[in-house]
Amino acid sequence: QKEVEQDPGPLSVPEGAIVSLNCTYSNSAFQYFMWYRQYSRKGPELLMYTYSSGNKEDGRFTAQVDKSSKYISLFIRDSQPSDSATYLCAMRGHNNDMRFGAGTRLTVKP
């Protein structure tokens, strides 16, 4: 079993839809949780960074962490074609050894 599981998709939604992206993990030592967005032929770009369980909102993006279930989510409201990208979850403990999910490829159709 991988430490971080993420459905690679692909996921296709119409413009304006709410998108839900998820990851599960097995290592209870993970304390910091991140979501990165990666456009084609570009590096991963940090979207959200959370430490504790609960919700964190930034514009149209909401990150949710449930440590008891070892489950994290990213919600995108009012999705736009420009949100089309691969979304990677990432997590680590108190050291710098970060683990990434496989990434979910999202397409938002106009």
Place this chain on the structure above:
Amino acid sequence: DAGVIQSPRHEVTEMGQEVTLRCKPISGHNSLFWYRQTMMRGLELLIYFNNNVPIDDSGMPEDRFSAKMPNASFSTLKIQPSEPRDSAVYFCASSLDRPSNQPQHFGDGTRLSIL
């Protein structure tokens, strides 16, 4: 602000040749990471440095791979000799570990093709 800068953006070379990838981290960041990304294995950490010192190189696949960080603003990843299975996108990332470990910021990568 300048982000992480990697060069070259693309590299195509023949098997057996030496390849050197370069990275300039974000100014002030004291941790630097080298990753490899492939379709099959996703993003894999190869090695990371803290204050220019290699901390964990357990992800370096073979002795053909080596990395250096001679100063706080420059790092190299070298493959010698290169093999076709080394073809991948190599990313450099940097972060600041004070007051607590901050998230990593990535460059746009070097797309490496070994023929």
